[in-house]
Amino acid sequence: MNKKRDSMEIIHDILKYIGECRGKAKPTNILYKSNLSHQMLTEYLNDLLLKGLIKEIKQDDKKLYELTPKGYSFLNDYNIIRKFMTSYGFE
């Protein structure tokens, strides 16, 4: 059985998927890839928007998400962030 993911891993998975889509990540695809409930995903996406890790774009009346430079920094430094947070008990 897979270990239950913590919020940091979930954020990483969401950002990684959006990054792979190069600015064309649809909410339904993120939902499918992140393996979260609709409500949970909405909460995560709002949080990521608030923290400036992703931004919302409209294309043909469809809502899409793309990574901001801060979002890319998160992905690049994920291992350092993860290890730092763990060592200081911030998980």
Next chain:
Amino acid sequence: MALAYYLPNWFFMYDLILELSFAVILGLVAFLAFRIYKITSHKQTFWLGLGFSFIALSNLIESVLNILIIIKTDNLLSILNNISFSLLNDLSVYSHILLRIIGLTILVYMTFKLEKIQVLGLMLITSILILFFSKDFIYSYYLLSTIYLLVISGYFIKSYFRTKRASTFLIMLAFIFLTIDTTIFVLWRNHELSYVLGHFPELLAYLLILWNFLLVRKK
């Protein structure tokens, strides 16, 4: 934590080097914490960075003022001739104590995981007033530091038993050593070697923090 009133003369230079090294180590961790905060907006990381910054600054200012004391003692700079030795010493002691208590108070606030800045303000005012109105300023400082370090250590002990990770263990151990350092001074303050002895657990603590920093930075 060089408090010249309690510091044996032969230890002065070692103390200076140690305090500068501690400042650099904490400065590095604080810088990383701020960088992570900038990316994640994780509040506790910010408070950790700020707390460590104040403690690093306390060590740095103390070291710089102690260097001035050495220069003055050696009579190398005429510009310092009008500044009395005791004034430099008092500045060194009081700035160190004030900045370190602010740093520790911020770290205690961090452990509570609160988002009420008023609580931090109240904690800071209370801590400074306790020191200000105390009859024995230095003893109160060590006592207050020990209490705060006990709270911080308690947080890291709980974190370790929750995560069971080696890195969390290093930080837990570091804060336990820092608590031992101040406890030694609280219990045996009149012993002339208590100040020197306290530096051994303190050195171990900072080496552990540095070790963890290097492990975190390792890709």
